[in-house]
Amino acid sequence: MKRLITKILVKFIICILFVAIISNGGIPSVFAKKKSNDVQLSKKSDFSKDVDNADDDEDDEGEDDDEGEDEDDEGNHNAGRNCLTSGCHSGSGEEHFSIGGTIYTDADGADARVGAKIKVIDTNGSTVTLTSNQIGNFYTEKSMKAPFTITTSYQGREVKMPGEASEGGCNADGCHAEGSSVGRIFISTNDLDLSGTVTESSSDGGASEISYNSDIKSILDAKCISCHQSGGTKSDVPLTTYAEVTDTKLVTPGSADSLLIRKLSKDLSEGTMWNNLNSTSEYDQIKDWIVVYNAQESSSSQGSAGAAISGAKVKLGKNGRIKYKTTTDATGAFIIGKVKAGEYTLKISKKGYKPYTQTYQMNQSTVASLEITLDKK
Numbered sequence: 001m002k003r004l005i006t007k008i009l010v011k012f013i014i015c016i017l018f019v020a021i022i023s024n025g026g027i028p029s030v031f032a033k034k035k036s037n038d039v040q041l042s043k044k045s046d047f048s049k050d051v052d053n054a055d056d057d058e059d060d061e062g063e064d065d066d067e068g069e070d071e072d073d074e075g076n077h078n079a080g081r082n083c084l085t086s087g088c089h090s091g092s093g094e095e096h097f098s099i100g101g102t103i104y105t106d107a108d109g110a111d112a113r114v115g116a117k118i119k120v121i122d123t124n125g126s127t128v129t130l131t132s133n134q135i136g137n138f139y140t141e142k143s144m145k146a147p148f149t150i151t152t153s154y155q156g157r158e159v160k161m162p163g164e165a166s167e168g169g170c171n172a173d174g175c176h177a178e179g180s181s182v183g184r185i186f187i188s189t190n191d192l193d194l195s196g197t198v199t200e201s202s203s204d205g206g207a208s209e210i211s212y213n214s215d216i217k218s219i220l221d222a223k224c225i226s227c228h229q230s231g232g233t234k235s236d237v238p239l240t241t242y243a244e245v246t247d248t249k250l251v252t253p254g255s256a257d258s259l260l261i262r263k264l265s266k267d268l269s270e271g272t273m274w275n276n277l278n279s280t281s282e283y284d285q286i287k288d289w290i291v292v293y294n295a296q297e298s299s300s301s302q303g304s305a306g307a308a309i310s311g312a313k314v315k316l317g318k319n320g321r322i323k324y325k326t327t328t329d330a331t332g333a334f335i336i337g338k339v340k341a342g343e344y345t346l347k348i349s350k351k352g353y354k355p356y357t358q359t360y361q362m363n364q365s366t367v368a369s370l371e372i373t374l375d376k377k
Contacts, residue, residue, distance in 0.1 A: 077135065079102045079112065079135040079136055079137055080102045080171055081171055082169045082172045083171070084100050084172070096141060097139045097141060097168065098141070098142060098168050099120055099128070099130070099139060099144055099148070099168040099170075100137070100138070100139035100140075100169060100170065101118075101137070101138060101169070101171050101176065102132075102135070102137050102138070102170070102171055103118065103132045103136050103152060103186060103187065104136055104185065105186060105188060105189070106184075106188055107184055107186050108184065109183075109184035109186070112132070113132055113136055113154060113186065114133070115132060116131070116132045116136075116138075116152055116154040116187055117129055117152065118130040118152050119150070119151045121148065121150075122144040122145045122147075123145050123146065123147055123148075124145055126142075128140050128144065146166055146167055147165060147166050148164060148168065149161070149275070152187055153187070157187055157341045157364070158342035158343065159187055159341050159364060160343070160361075162226070162227050162276055170185055182233045187364065188364045190364075191339055191364075192338075192339065192364065193335055193337045193338065193339065193367070194316070194324075194339045194367060195333070195334065195335045195367075195369045196370030197331070197333050197334070197369070197370070197372070198312045198314070198334065198348055198374060199306035199308055199309060199332050199373050199374075200306035200307045200309060200353075200373065200376065201214050201299075201306055201373035201374060201375050209299035210285060210289040210293045210299070211289070211293065211296050211298050211299040212242050212245065212289070212296065213242075213297060213298050214298070215289065216245070217242070218358065219282050219285070219286065220245060221368040221369075221370060222346075222358065223278075223279075223282075223359075225239065225240060226363040226365060226366075227276075228240070229366060229368075231365070231366070237250075240368070242297050246295050251295050253290065254290070254291060254294050255291065256287065256290075258290050260286070260290065261287050264286060265283070266280075266283070279359055282358075306373055308328075308330070308331050308332030309328060309350055309353065309374060310328055310330045311350060312328040312332070312334075312353075312374070313325065313347075313349050314327065314328065314336065314348050315348075316336060316339065316344040316346055317344060317345045317347065318342065318344050318345070323340075323344065324336045339362050340362070341362050341363060341364040342361075343359065343361050344359075344360050344361075344362060345357065345358075345359060346359070346360040353374040353375065353376055354374060354375045354376070356373075
């Protein structure tokens with residue numbers, strides 16, 4: 001009985017305590033505290049959201065700046081203009097350029113050539129290779145000293161500047177400026193065909209004399225015609241025919257002092273054409289043709305036209321590898337289609353004849369037909 005009474009008293013006391021706690025607001029105050037924490041968390045979340053928004057705004061501003069820089073590249077970096085002029089990238093300023101220019105897809109400068117490689121070698125042998133950007137511009141802040149030897153390349157094509165550049169502003173007046181006679185710097189993907197004929201140089205198998213038709217024309221066609229023809233940079237001194245090559249201003253038969261010899265010499269200051277020729281054996285052949293064989297048009301052992309050689313193998317190679325090949329037809333003619341611009345080794349061979357080898361520069365403008373003669377063994 002006492003135990004029963006004790007249990008009842010304990011339950012009664014617990015109920016009294018529970019009522020007292022509720023009346024004092026104990027449990028609600030706990031919930032209120034938790035609610036306060038929720039508010040604080042909510043405020044913290046709002047603050048985090050503001051920080052995130054601020055970061056987004058900064059990112060947006062960064063993107064705007066990038067877009068603005070891209071627009072500057074496309075609109076305000078003056079593609080086609082001389083960037084080495086005063087007030088731009090000249091002098092000793094922070095962004096001084098020693099080399100600068102623009103390369104296009106054609107001589108008229110209609111479209112930019114993106115991703116072309118421009119190799120520049122200065123007078124001290126220092127070399128830099130540049131890549132044209134999205135508007136065709138290329139430049140360097142590296143200190144380079146004129147004159148420069150410049151070669152451009154794109155997807156297997158290679159074009160060498162005929163002579164040395166006396167300054168680094170490729171778009172300067174008198175160079176590759178808009179409307180200039182030489183046109184814009186360009187590399188075209190419209191590759192041209194190379195054609196020619198192969199004939200016998202003599203009927204008796206004896207040693208051939210050096211003549212324009214047999215030997216010299218093919219050299220000049222390969223090395224000089226790109227400039228010395230109508231529309232070329234040296235069109236005022238054409239070298240497309242025998243009469244033009246042997247003009248009295250250029251050639252004095254029997255004289256080693258002929259202007260053509262001096263222009264081709266690598267040892268004379270006048271030798272501005274040596275970079276194009278760049279062959280001691282071909283220079284010696286041209287010199288002997290003028291001095292020893294009196295600049296004759298045809299050799300005494302050769303008729304005006306030799307017999308056509310059919311089935312001769314014609315190959316164009318680069319760096320020891322054959323890039324193009326064909327054979328001559330029944331008339332001795334050949335055509336190699338779509339040859340990329342660049343310097344090649346031209347080899348022609350036929351059983352019973354001495355092999356013919358020549359360095360050949362394939363142009364991206366007018367290409368003259370070759371006339372090759374082979375000596376019998």
